[in-house]
Amino acid sequence: MRHILDLPVLVILLGISALAMFLPAAHAVVLRDHDIGRAFFYSGTILLVLSGMIGLATANHQPRNAARSHLMALAMAYLVLPLALALPFDQAIPDTSYVNAWFEMLSSFTTTGASLYDQPERLAPSLHLWRALVGWLGGFFILVMAMAVLAPLNLGGLEVVTGRTPGRGDRQSGIVTRVADPSERLTRFTVILLPAYAGLTVALWVLLLILGDDGMGALCRAMGTLSTSGISCDAGRAGGQAGVAGEAVMAVFFVFALSRRTLPGSFVTGRHDPLLRDPELRLAGVIVGVVMITLFLRHWLAAFQLADGTDLPGVGSAIWGSAFTALSYLTTTGYVSQEWSDVRLWSGLQSPGLILLGLAIVGGGVATTAGGVKLFRVYALFRHGERELEKLIHPNSVGGAGQSARRLRREGAYLAWIFFMLFAMSIAVGVGALALAGIDFENGLILTLAALTTTGQLAQTAGASPISYAGLSDAAKLILAGAMVLGRVEMLALLALVVPSGWRN
Template structure:
């Protein structure tokens, strides 16, 4: 009798990956449904409950129809599943959201679900009070599952194909696995996916639970603590109260969240499953070290600017003001560097202390730089920035000593010899994508400055930039329908990255 449940589990795992993901999100709809029932919001509860049942029925019918088909799994198919998940799954996720709100269009609901699933966190709704508590929980939950999805995909799909930042560290060509060169040692993609899921899900869920408990102990309410914990781990920046400024946890809560933001600086903070060459020690990891340097260095420059260039600022030079300004800058810098986008309650004190008139430019630059490879953070990624930095140092050395030969230092073993060249290619593709999206948004009537903020927010998956980078927050509801669809495309492109899309268009990947 024990063999039968195991065979049923194996049969379920043989289903198409997109179908399994669809089923997981259908089951997840019952979480806000149960919450809405507890708070006596029966209309919202019915919307999510029936949508979950409908989704499970569709998954069951399709699963039965393909149960006898012998599946063929490969890396190209899994990469295509990633793209299909971010494009088509929000069509289903938006149904209960639109039905629960009643006063929004389906396009707005689809936009919001794309934003959540890609962990962008762009808020298309005017005020948090407009949404029921269960809807806030649903948006944070979708982003949390989207972050978990990328955690797993980074190791099981992107790393074997030398994509997502791994093209800088491996010897294989982007979009081509090393296993292709050795047919006898080719791993089973589905088995690898199962092993990675079994190892990472407990870590991801455990860290989220720990952060939720710590926030509650700091004085935060239950729903806000859970939503903020899921947003920190997924780097989505989704909040039921509009950010950390209105949080009850205060400074203690921000300090706790700051510690968990460090998990988005490097994969080595929670796993070594993607380490192929080089050091597996965190203190030797270039991503983590350069991330800490930025988190400490940028606030230090803003702090020192108070005496160097901000003499006109009317701020008393007392210790409390100095600490508040430095902490506000450090938390906000860490938040936007990891593409989370939470703004510290003391960020205004940091601006007042430094006398900085255009803080949005700093936030835009941090978001473009991004967090660590194979984490939930978006952006260009710190490892690529580090590779370009090393290449710049080498070029400066050659200006002084043209005949010099550069050796491979211990700290550079994680990078391949032409890693800087591949990183530069990605950076140029990122710049071209940014230019194209900016032009398309401008063509549909979006002013240039707003178009630049929207394009960077989409490609770096840092939605809070839309409200905080400009002088005036951008109202997404006022955008034209084509502009919203362009932003959806930008968010998906920023999540998967341009190299992955190009790899999908390569005949060699499918032929192999």
């Protein structure tokens, strides 16, 4: 086992991907769908042999800079693994292309959840299981890499917490960044996070089953919730056959995508403070509350003009539909409440796409499976703006709350603003590239934000009419694929690889 763990990260990930293929293969055999079972079994066997051969060839490889090597492995994983994950998917669907299979797997692995198959019945249950499993593994992968690789280098949003330059280790956590080997950190955080991540998934699956959801639908929704991929095996309600009760249970598990402190293994600042005082959770509560009230008033006033405003069941549906959908898009999961369509019919208004886009841009917590800009960056800018307004009123005032708060308002807000600018530039480049591919501005903006925030469901809900990924050209798919990888890895991490100072350090 020690020799296996010393192999390059990409080789280990390729072996894990090969082993994961045997699960849908066994599921297809149980359902007597032998063609799909053979596709997964043969692909898994070939990739397992291939990973073993590469492992033997690279067993004695020692990188000069282990931290940079693991950061490179994080970026390369999204370029290499989807190509391997698409092999059984391409073989199992005879009327699709390898580009479509690759796009589907990349979307799942980056937890974007954008699907080329608008009609879920086109895919066999084993293929839905594979999509959900790939999304679940992608969520766990970014969770481990955020803790073991990005956090010691002050990347992935942790630079706002520490206030230090991204790409360099934190002196105050020297035991983690200077002494511990990156491979040891990966092993350690995998051992810490896997029981919690898998246990929460199983717990949600069981709860949905108890509430009346079917087995496959409950499992896909449980995986899609914990990984924030939003993948499901049907196009129906978010809670499936469990209904609103299932949505209520799923909403509780959304909390794990709002703060890094809800999962074990967090070693960053503020871990000893009460959970209710966590700034990310409090900011998320405020945002969801404001959006819920805004959407409720918007729909209620429209329904009141239609003489339906006194319908108490409609009022309750509007409140819950707005709250669940807002929380789902804030965590970049993308599930839509079953009450959402009822609310729109009740009021006669279209979907508030701009609000959903804004929620996805804000995103979830730092070092979680969620995408977007991240709540802590927004919180840092809020505290900086609050302090600037205070200085306008009282120019000679002194900001208090301790050294951590001052660092957050200064260096943390500065780094958060840099990320916002990079994010805005990425949006401009993505929209421009899609315009060259023949997509109009509005649809290009929605598709770009859906990819950069890893919330692929925005294409169906944010516009006046749903946007079909299946109708896009191969050029547009390649552009969106690049945006998905950029949104998942983040621009600062890629800059840490490209900037020459990162090579020397």
